[in-house]
Amino acid sequence: MGVSPREIAIARKLYRTVIGALLGLSLIYALAFMLLINYQWREYREAERAVSINYVTDGKVLDAAIGMADQHAVKDRDKARRNLIVLTGALIAGLMLAVLVFLAVRRAVAAMVRLQTVGVMADITDHKHIEAALKESEERFRQFSESINVGFWILDSNPRCVTYVNRAFTQMSGLEADEVYRSPVPRIDVVHEDDRQTVKLAFEEWLQGEPSSLLEIDYRIVRPDGEMRWIHDHGVKLQDENGQTFRILGISEDITDRKRTDEAIKAMSRALEQKAGELATVNRELEAFAYSVSHDLRAPLRHVDGYLSLLQKRVSPLLDETSQRYLATISKATERMASLIDDLLAFSRMGRTELNKTVVPLNRLIKDVIGELKTETENRHIDWIVKPLPDVFVDAALFRQVFFSLIENAVKYTRPRPQARIEIGCINDDGNEAIIFVSDNGVGFDMKYVDKLFGVFQRLHRAEEFEGTGIGLANVARIIQRHGGRVWAVGDKDKGATFYVAIPLEEKDK
Amino acid sequence: MTSDRVKVLLVEDSEYDAELALTALSDRCHADQIVVVGDGEDALDYLYFRGNFSDRAPGNPSLIVLDIKMPKVDGLEVLRTIKADAQLKVIPVVMLTSSREERDVIESYRLGSNAYVVKPLVFSEFYEAVKELGVFWLKINEPCPVGG
Structure with missing residues (x-):
């Protein structure tokens, strides 16, 4: 219920006037009585004094006078006393009456304004608090809203008009706040014409939709200065007690940079x-x-x-x-050309065939490969050192080819050694990848040619020294790459070489 | 009579390959027991007594050696026709080709090829392969008594 401060002021003024008038009337009435009483008393006193003087100056007269005066005085005194009693009673009655009238009037006036006055008194107190709180919260809101970098706006729905936009909004849109407030169709003119219809539809659809639904929409605007910006709007609807949307709070973000x-x-x-x-x-x-x-x-x-x-x-x-x-x-x-062509064919085919992955126990695979190389190793002294190796999830046939190439090379390039030493092991098995190495004490290679090792038909030795087409390590690299792994080598001329194969381990390997 | 009968139908578009194959097969049969045709169309004409072969002597070969890559009708097409024919399907067909392509191998077997041989690059190996092929299909293997 609304009682305006002005209504309260009028009520108070009226109250004060009535009370003041009543008090004034009572005072005048009381003064009149006082004057009357005073007059009566003075009359009596003067009569008494005259008697006293006469009494002093003449003895004879005095007696007569006393007698007379006494009679008179007694008569007057009685009369004065009577008057005094009457007057006093009248005064008291008058005062009481005045008090009664005063109370009655006061009650009447109070009754008349009580509801308002009392209510208003209470209201005013609350109002004062709320006013202060509101002022503070409004100030806080303003500080917040004006300092944030995203556009903030309030749209009242009946009649539909923008009632607030913050500084960031005006900066973003290039529109003045006043312009926005005046616009009957808020802000739609600033939307890029290609997006206008979409924005309208999306907005109306959202407005009719679930009360709790959020507005989320991207669109372009063309600022008055002609600059185009991408905007993202978030909006929430506020409902009155009847469930009618009466206000929309929105945030507009400039997403031009992000869009770009x-x-x-x-x-x-x-x-x-x-x-x-x-x-x-x-x-x-x-x-x-x-x-x-x-x-x-x-x-x-x-x-x-x-x-x-x-x-x-x-x-x-x-x-x-x-x-x-x-x-x-x-x-x-x-013959040599034939084997080059065959190798090239195999290499090209290898890049095209699908990987057929299974769990491959590397130790068994290495054992098989060493067995296959029996003819090459028959009359040789080779110390084989094969450490425990993990099981890997790979294409078995291709991995056999990898280790066949690596071990065949180790056998081949240790040929000049009376006592060859070939070691196969695993230096890392941390669950992410396994690094398998094949190391030998053969002729090795100069590290400055390391880049050529894995190239197609690249060779570091003459065919007369060591046979081969130079496709083996290219195949190794290709196969390992297809498995998502890495391959590299470390060599020392005349001392030996170590080839490393890093294979990523998959869930199935662990 | 056996010696007159055509033992091998060699379908090969390269005359050099044909000659080299003939050399390898010559141990097993006389040159006149081998008919060489240069493409798939001629092969089918031969088998169905058509065109140039309408007057040829009756009877079917004991073995058909078929190249894949050939002009006009390719080897796979010839194979499909042979294996779809109730009379001809009993004749063993060996694919002798330079294609190691997986799809060619798979398609050949799917169509009913009896063997698939990739021509080795080195002549000595080629010679051995074709020779053994002749030995197996013409000597070791027992042919179907009816049809062919």
Whole structure:
């Protein structure tokens, strides 16, 4: 219930006037009585004094006078006493009456204004507190709202108008607060025309939706200065006791930078995807090319070799030693070319076939590989040191190829050693990856060529020294890479080499 | 009569490969027991007495050696036709090709190929492979008594 301070002031004024008038009346009435009484007393006193004087000056007269005076005085005194009693009674009655009237009037006036006065008195007290609290909270709100970096706005829904925007909002939108307050369709004009309809629809839909639902919407605005900004709005609805939305509180964030970064990232990842796609295509094409080239090279090579053999059979008895050597050299060259082509084919095929992963116990795999190399190791003195190795989740056939290459190399490059030493172990098995090494005391290599080790057809030795096409380690690197692992080598010329294979361990390995 | 009968139908588009294969097979059979055709169309014409082969002597070969990569009708197409034919399907077909492609191998077996041999690059190995192939299919293996 609302009683305005003005109404309270009027009531108080009225109250004071009535009380004042009553008090005044009572006082006048009382004064009149006092004057009357005083007059009566004075009359009496004067009569008494006259008698006394006469009494003093003349003895005779005195007696007569006394007698007379006494009579008179007694009469007057009685009269004065009577009057005094009457007057006193009247005065008392008057005062009482005045008091009664005063009380009655006061009650009447009080009754008249009591509700308001009392209520208002109470209200005023509360009001004062609330006023102070409100003032403080308003100040706090203002400080907060004006100092934050996000736009804050209040939209009343009936009639629909913006009743508050903070400084950040005006800065963000480029609109003056007054403009916003005046606008009948708040702020929609500032929304980019492409987004306007979407924003309208989204806003109305949200307004009609669940009371507790939040407004979340992104859109662009075009500021009066022509600058475009991306805005993100969050909004909440406030309901009155009837459940009607009467107010909306909103926050507007300038997400232009974020949007731009997002756009840049998107553009970048699109470009990257495209590049990756192109690379994959190029890679596929290259592999297909490598395959078809090596495939197509095979036929003529087979013919060269085939007809050379037939020729050798026919003419060999007729040829001199030099001619025979020429033929043998051609044959050897074709053989070498054949193995290069076969290796290239295998390498290209290896990059294309799917990995078929199973749990592979490395110790058994190494044992098998060493067994397979029996012909190469038959007449050699080799100390094999095979440490405990983990089980890994890999393509078994490809991993056999990896360790076959590494161990075959170790056997091959320790050939000059009367006592070869080949060690296979695991230096790290921390649950994330296992690092397996194959180490030998062979001819080693110069670390400045370490980059060439894993290249296709890259060799650090002449074929006459150590046979091979130079595909083995390229395959090793490729297989390990396909398993998400790493491969590297450490060598020392004439002292030996160590090859490391790091394999990521998966859940199944642990 | 056996000596007159065609033992091998060699379908090979490369005449050099054909000659080298003939050399390897010559231990097992006479040259006149081997018919060499250069593509899949000729192979089917031969088997169905069509075109150039409409007047050929009756009877089917004991073994068909089929290359895959050939002009016009490729080896897989010839294989599909043979294996879909009730009369011809009993003839052993050996794919002799330079393709080691997994899909070619799988497709060949799926279509009913009896063997798949990748031509070795080195002649000595090629020679041995084709020779052994002849020995196995023409000597060791017992052919189907009916149909072929």
